[in-house]
Amino acid sequence: MTPLLELRSVSRHFGGVAALSNVSFSLPRGAVIGLIGPNGSGKTTLMNVISGVDAPTDGAILLDGAPVQGLPANLLARRGIARTFQHIRLIPDLTALQNVTLALRTPSAGALDILLRLPRLGRIERDRRACGLKLLDQVGAGQHADTLAGGLSYGDRRRIEIARALASEPRLLLLDEPAAGMTHSERTSLRDLIAGLPERGLTVLLVEHDMDLVMGVCDEIHVLNQGNSIASGKPEAVRSDPKVIEAYLGAEDA
Amino acid sequence: MLVQQLVNGVSLGAIYAVFAIGFTLVFGVMNVLNLSQGAVFMWGAYVGLEVVRTLALPLPLAILAAATAAGLLGVLSEVLVFRPLQRRGAHRWMGMVGGLALARILIGLAQEIFGTQVVRYPDNALAGAALELLGARLQLLQIVAIGAALLMVIALAALLRYTNVGRAIRTVAFSENVARLVGVPVDRIRLMTFFVSGALAGGAGVLWSLLFQSVSPFMGDGILLKGLTVLILGGLGNIVGALVGGVLLGLVEVASVVVVGSGYRDAVGFGIVLLILLTRPTGLFATRETTRA
Amino acid sequence: MTDLFYAYHNVIDLCLLNSMLAFGCFILLGVNLFSLATGGLMAIGAYLSIWLTMQQGWSFAPALTAALVAASLAAFGLGSLVLRLRGDYFTMATLAFTEVVRIIALNWDSVTGGALGVFGIPQLTETWQLAGLLALVIYLIWAVRHSAVGERMRAIAADELAVSTAGHDVARFKLALFTASGAIAGLGGGLAAHLNMFIAPGDFGFLRSVDTVIAPVLGGVWNLAGPVIGASVLVVLPEALRFSAQMREILIGVTMLAVVLFLPAGLVGLPKLSRRRAAS
Numbered sequence: 001m002t003p004l005l006e007l008r009s010v011s012r013h014f015g016g017v018a019a020l021s022n023v024s025f026s027l028p029r030g031a032v033i034g035l036i037g038p039n040g041s042g043k044t045t046l047m048n049v050i051s052g053v054d055a056p057t058d059g060a061i062l063l064d065g066a067p068v069q070g071l072p073a074n075l076l077a078r079r080g081i082a083r084t085f086q087h088i089r090l091i092p093d094l095t096a097l098q099n100v101t102l103a104l105r106t107p108s109a110g111a112l113d114i115l116l117r118l119p120r121l122g123r124i125e126r127d128r129r130a131c132g133l134k135l136l137d138q139v140g141a142g143q144h145a146d147t148l149a150g151g152l153s154y155g156d157r158r159r160i161e162i163a164r165a166l167a168s169e170p171r172l173l174l175l176d177e178p179a180a181g182m183t184h185s186e187r188t189s190l191r192d193l194i195a196g197l198p199e200r201g202l203t204v205l206l207v208e209h210d211m212d213l214v215m216g217v218c219d220e221i222h223v224l225n226q227g228n229s230i231a232s233g234k235p236e237a238v239r240s241d242p243k244v245i246e247a248y249l250g251a252e253d254a
Numbered sequence: 255m256l257v258q259q260l261v262n263g264v265s266l267g268a269i270y271a272v273f274a275i276g277f278t279l280v281f282g283v284m285n286v287l288n289l290s291q292g293a294v295f296m297w298g299a300y301v302g303l304e305v306v307r308t309l310a311l312p313l314p315l316a317i318l319a320a321a322t323a324a325g326l327l328g329v330l331s332e333v334l335v336f337r338p339l340q341r342r343g344a345h346r347w348m349g350m351v352g353g354l355a356l357a358r359i360l361i362g363l364a365q366e367i368f369g370t371q372v373v374r375y376p377d378n379a380l381a382g383a384a385l386e387l388l389g390a391r392l393q394l395l396q397i398v399a400i401g402a403a404l405l406m407v408i409a410l411a412a413l414l415r416y417t418n419v420g421r422a423i424r425t426v427a428f429s430e431n432v433a434r435l436v437g438v439p440v441d442r443i444r445l446m447t448f449f450v451s452g453a454l455a456g457g458a459g460v461l462w463s464l465l466f467q468s469v470s471p472f473m474g475d476g477i478l479l480k481g482l483t484v485l486i487l488g489g490l491g492n493i494v495g496a497l498v499g500g501v502l503l504g505l506v507e508v509a510s511v512v513v514v515g516s517g518y519r520d521a522v523g524f525g526i527v528l529l530i531l532l533t534r535p536t537g538l539f540a541t542r543e544t545t546r547a
Numbered sequence: 548m549t550d551l552f553y554a555y556h557n558v559i560d561l562c563l564l565n566s567m568l569a570f571g572c573f574i575l576l577g578v579n580l581f582s583l584a585t586g587g588l589m590a591i592g593a594y595l596s597i598w599l600t601m602q603q604g605w606s607f608a609p610a611l612t613a614a615l616v617a618a619s620l621a622a623f624g625l626g627s628l629v630l631r632l633r634g635d636y637f638t639m640a641t642l643a644f645t646e647v648v649r650i651i652a653l654n655w656d657s658v659t660g661g662a663l664g665v666f667g668i669p670q671l672t673e674t675w676q677l678a679g680l681l682a683l684v685i686y687l688i689w690a691v692r693h694s695a696v697g698e699r700m701r702a703i704a705a706d707e708l709a710v711s712t713a714g715h716d717v718a719r720f721k722l723a724l725f726t727a728s729g730a731i732a733g734l735g736g737g738l739a740a741h742l743n744m745f746i747a748p749g750d751f752g753f754l755r756s757v758d759t760v761i762a763p764v765l766g767g768v769w770n771l772a773g774p775v776i777g778a779s780v781l782v783v784l785p786e787a788l789r790f791s792a793q794m795r796e797i798l799i800g801v802t803m804l805a806v807v808l809f810l811p812a813g814l815v816g817l818p819k820l821s822r823r824r825a826a827s
């Protein structure tokens with residue numbers, strides 16, 4: 001079976017800086033894959049390139065075996081790639097619920113429904129509201145549905161962003177440091193949430209600095225250092241890989 | 255004939271360039287589009303005129319006085335409009351509307367003080383003088399305009415390159431935060447930049463009204479549009495681009511009169527702007543930017 | 548007495564017309580687009596409609612419809628080219644469009660009468676038509692704003708990237724809005740042309756575009772009352788200051804500046820502000 005997503009020597013250069021060089025790996029369907037590496041190693045750049053926020057300078061990205069590199073973000077979202085951002089990008093002056101329904105795939109009202117305010121409109125918007133509420137409940141933020149996103153705590157906003165990503169019914173979910181700024185108990189429920197995603201048919205690529213979370217939830221881990229893929233394998237194997245230890249220690253020394 | 259047209263084009267373009275350089279300087283340093291610049295240009299022309307007419311001072315002094323007065327108007331626009339808006343973190347278009355509002359006030363004041371009729375600089379030795387070059391008859395005024403414009407550009411280049419103020423201006427242009435960190439008095443440098451920018455507009459105003467023998471409260475609108483054209487041709491904030499773009503626009507306009515007739519002269523610049531933007535979305539001499547997520 | 552009524556009447560017509568035009572800019576400001584294309588798009592609507600009514604014998608309604616359609620198409624074409632430009636580059640490109648259209652009008656004597664303009668246009672525009680069409684425009688914008696599409700609009704204003712990763716084609720959305728604003732400008736152009744008996748290319752240049760986009764900024768860009776208040780102030784203020792042409796310019800400028808400096812939410816923010824003052 002073809003993997004859901006395959007990276008073939010993907011590179012991204014910013015002027016002289018090689019944020020990614022020749023990164024290759026694939027994401028098997030239904031797996032939770034970890035992506036770790038010291039600060040500035042290219043994790044976010046890789047997420048950008050996969051989600052169409054940015055385009056690779058070189059290399060190929062295959063979704064279901066078909067090349068998708070360089071496609072715009074909205075098309076990739078339609079084809080099943082959703083993401084969250086390291087720096088949360090909720091719309092502060094929309095409510096939590098409105099932020100989630102923004103990404104729903106369920107049919108939205110047509111121009112005539114809206115302009116003539118046909119009865120159908122009420123029904124469609126009620127359905128969308130119900131879908132959004134369900135997703136908010138799943139991430140444990142249901143009580144904030146009608147609060148403006150700008151006024152919520154860090155942990156809540158992170159969870160709402162995950163709900164928004166899930167709203168587009170993705171097959172691949174990219175999470176960029178979802179636990180950052182979360183309390184201990186929030187992290188525990190986040191771990192349960194992520195662990196349950198494969199059952200719903202999702203594949204997850206998780207970037208995270210919280211090693212307990214990564215080791216606990218990932219089936220496989222890839223390690224980046226200065227844009228190069230330096231190790232990959234099962235969590236236990238990666239944890240004890242000397243190259244990985246050196247990369248992290250080297251980064252801390254610097 | 256060719257030499258004649260060339261000089262016509264370059265003298266027109268030199269004035270565009272001086273005006274546009276002031277415009278683009280403020281943009282490059284502070285990311286502000288100061289739409290009161292046309293009115294400042296008009297005020298420069300009037301101040302120069304008054305100095306020549308009532309004080310009977312020679313032309314160079316008139317240009318100097320006009321540039322100083324216009325520079326102070328530039329400072330006024332920063333103090334009155336752009337600084338408060340920046341402090342408040344106001345939306346970009348507030349600055350544009352604020353600049354337009356200030357322009358209206360300046361135009362109204364000029365009407366109140368100088369009247370609405372078109373006036374001209376008094377005749378002097380320069381006006382009629384002409385010289386023969388390669389078989390072409392050139393107005394001495396055109397040569398003077400080109401020379402004065404050149405002087406202003408050189409003065410600005412020297413200021414930016416060799417003085418402490420110039421270095422500070424370039425640091426602020428790079429980043430206001432970095433400038434604050436290294437101890438540049440950012441507020442004062444912004445004021446100076448506005449002064450320089452206004453002064454260039456004022457100087458351009460005098461040269462323009464000498465060359466075309468007309469001063470009126472409404473003369474700023476046309477040059478504002480030319481300035482915006484050059485701004486895009488040269489790339490927003492690019493001083494060398496504004497210089498090249500200004501001269502280019504002057505030449506193209508003069509050439510267009512010959513080729514398509516004078517009716518379309520003012521459309522040619524905008525036509526080129528549209529073409530350039532469609533092929534190079536950030537101007538002729540622009541550098542690429544990337545987005546960050 | 549009739550004189551007074553006439554002048555007064557004219558002011559109302561202009562308030563209605565300019566409010567409607569201001570909504571064309573209002574919907575664009577809502578997604579951070581500062582467009583100066585209004586003048587050019589209006590010119591297309593104005594000249595097409597008078598050509599149809601005066602030279603082709605069309606009646607008013609179909610001529611207005613044609614004006615609306617033509618300006619929408621022009622906006623669609625222009626938008627597909629210039630909407631990818633960012634910030635000030637977009638604004639400049641729309642300005643360039645307006646000026647090119649104005650200069651073409653200036654030179655196309657057979658249709659536009661050149662710089663002298665067209666005289667003797669039948670006065671077909673009625674106050675009730677202006678009021679009705681303005682109400683329609685307001686209703687349509689209200690309906691859109693109170694739907695999921697309105698939420699998407701606000702989201703685009705705040706963070707385009709977030710909206711596109713949520714699966715929406717932001718470029719297409721903006722193009723639709725730009726086309727709609729072209730429809731409003733074209734319709735407004737046709738109405739304006741048949742209001743005054745006379746038009747000239749100068750009516751549709753830089754200043755027209757600027758005045759139209761300033762109205763919602765003055766009135767308020769987040770409130771549906773904003774464009775109406777802003778446009779009305781810009782019509783009524785000069786009338787009220789008729790006693791002195793010069794003082795008029797100065798006072799309009801001062802008013803604009805005061806709003807920009809002290810009323811970030813526009814004139815609609817004024818009552819709230821004074822209430823807060825009174826309370827504290």
Ligand SMILES: Nc1ncnc2c1ncn2[C@@H]1O[C@H](COP(=O)(O)OP(=O)(O)OP(=O)(O)O)[C@@H](O)[C@H]1O
Pocket residue numbers: 014017018019037038039040041042043044045046086544545546
């Ligand atoms: N738009 C950009 N322009 C220039 N350089 C960039 C850009 N985006 C990223 N970089 C550079 O690419 C490198 C990788 O950055 P990236 O953000 O992908 O790292 P990261 O692994 O996500 O780090 P962190 O753990 O701190 O989030 C860094 O050196 C960064 O400075």
Ligand SMILES: [Mg+2]
Pocket residue numbers: 043044045086
């Ligand atoms: Mg990162």
